Amino acid sequence: MNLTILGSTGSIGASTLDVVARHPDRYRVTALTAQCRDEILFEQCLRFKPRYAVLLDEAAAARLKQKLSVAALDTEVLHGMEALERVSSLPEVDAVMAAIVGAAGLRPTLAAARAGKKILLANKETLVMAGAVFMDAVRASGSVLLPIDSEHNAIFQSLPRDYAGDMAASGVSKILLTASGGPFRNTPLSELQSVTPEQACAHPNWSMGKKISVDSASMMNKGLEVIEAHWLFNVPADVIEVVVHPQSVIHSLVQYVDGSVLAQLGNPDMRTPIAYALAWPERIAAGVAPLDLYKVAQLDFTAPDFARFPCLGLAYQALRAGGTAPAVMNAANEVAVAAFLERRISFTAIPRLIEDVLASLPVSAVNTLDDVLGADVAARAAARTWGRQ
Numbered sequence: 001m002n003l004t005i006l007g008s009t010g011s012i013g014a015s016t017l018d019v020v021a022r023h024p025d026r027y028r029v030t031a032l033t034a035q036c037r038d039e040i041l042f043e044q045c046l047r048f049k050p051r052y053a054v055l056l057d058e059a060a061a062a063r064l065k066q067k068l069s070v071a072a073l074d075t076e077v078l079h080g081m082e083a084l085e086r087v088s089s090l091p092e093v094d095a096v097m098a099a100i101v102g103a104a105g106l107r108p109t110l111a112a113a114r115a116g117k118k119i120l121l122a123n124k125e126t127l128v129m130a131g132a133v134f135m136d137a138v139r140a141s142g143s144v145l146l147p148i149d150s151e152h153n154a155i156f157q158s159l160p161r162d163y164a165g166d167m168a169a170s171g172v173s174k175i176l177l178t179a180s181g182g183p184f185r186n187t188p189l190s191e192l193q194s195v196t197p198e199q200a201c202a203h204p205n206w207s208m209g210k211k212i213s214v215d216s217a218s219m220m221n222k223g224l225e226v227i228e229a230h231w232l233f234n235v236p237a238d239v240i241e242v243v244v245h246p247q248s249v250i251h252s253l254v255q256y257v258d259g260s261v262l263a264q265l266g267n268p269d270m271r272t273p274i275a276y277a278l279a280w281p282e283r284i285a286a287g288v289a290p291l292d293l294y295k296v297a298q299l300d301f302t303a304p305d306f307a308r309f310p311c312l313g314l315a316y317q318a319l320r321a322g323g324t325a326p327a328v329m330n331a332a333n334e335v336a337v338a339a340f341l342e343r344r345i346s347f348t349a350i351p352r353l354i355e356d357v358l359a360s361l362p363v364s365a366v367n368t369l370d371d372v373l374g375a376d377v378a379a380r381a382a383a384r385t386w387g388r389q
């Protein structure tokens with residue numbers, strides 16, 4: 001199988017290459033891509049010898065080209081958004097791992113959907129921003145869409161194999177999304193105001209990129225995942241319930257009308273959902289240690305605290321509002337998280353900024369990609385001037 005890995009220098013990208021390297025007989029890398037980290041991409045090119053390497057940044061691409069020519073590697077170097085779209089839709093590519101972070105992943109992931117590729121979807125922002133447009137493209141081209149997000153991968157594994165988006169027909173009554181609660185689950189509320197980016201990025205169970213780490217600390221990540229579940233499984237907000245489960249061993253659950261609850265368990269290691277999606281419907285080794293239930297010993301569950309984590313409520317609100325609201329929320333969140341990481345706003349300002357941006361922009365219908373991109377631009381502009389009025 002020929003793969004394009006979008007965002008290969010990131011956390012999911014590195015885990016994907018780790019699984020791929022364990023199965024050289026099954027997978028070949030056609031294209032690797034990154035934003036600007038040409039040194040890491042160069043190392044990956046040496047190891048995986050892709051046909052194409054793409055950097056968003058032109059100067060970084062020039063540096064990579066130079067290094068590859070010294071190393072006498074015939075990988076073709078491209079740059080820019082159109083090149084990312086191109087390597088996502090090449091005829092020789094069978095599957096695309098969509099692991100760019102944030103709204104930047106939308107266009108190339110959509111290109112893969114339009115080209116009918118098998119899509120391994122880590123970039124949840126694509127579904128949050130443009131769920132209707134993206135799912136239409138998947139259906140129209142006959143793309144196979146496999147969720148990488150551990151919760152959605154667990155739900156996918158716990159649904160009937162022939163599940164076609166009809167809850168009632170499959171006897172599904174509820175989707176239970178587990179959440180670790182992040183690093184601030186028990187932090188005194190009065191201290192949340194002054195937590196640092198370092199504290200926010202120190203996740204108790206998962207090692208991830210910075211943006212999703214901050215999202216996990218604010219529980220916006222779970223909010224984005226509620227919206228992601230809505231689109232992936234065609235389920236309304238009312239039947240998606242978040243359950244705080246600090247051990248991150250149960251990755252999510254599906255409740256059925258007969259009282260059965262099916263779940264997927266495992267160690268918190270993204271190589272499990274990645275290997276599952278790569279080999280689906282088969283199973284392959286992922287390099288993940290077997291789950292030791294005696295060591296886990298105990299599994300805890302509590303209801304989420306919407307007062308501590310206002311982002312979770314904002315996400316439900318945006319999903320219910322529909323149209324451009326989730327795209328606006330996503331854009332405001334990206335600006336807020338970047339500002340927090342740069343120490344320009346406090347952690348507790350993140351939900352306040354998002355709430356104000358959502359309130360300041362009217363919700364409109366989404367029919368095309370341009371509707372989504374317009375909402376994204378407007379929300380970013382409003383978010384950047386937040387607090388300066």
Ligand code: NAD
Nearest residue numbers: 007008009010011012034035100101104122123124208209
């Ligand atoms: P990361 O920050 O570690 O890596 C992001 C990758 O995207 C890098 O390769 C980077 O070069 C590339 N990138 C960033 N901005 C770009 C741009 N403007 N244009 C082109 N490329 C760009 O992020 P990550 O933790 O690997 O997360 C990637 C995606 O997977 C996110 O959407 C995240 O929500 C999702 N996800 C991650 C995890 C995890 O465990 N890390 C789990 C579930 C879902």
Ligand code: MG
Nearest residue numbers: 149150151225
């Ligand atoms: Mg997740």
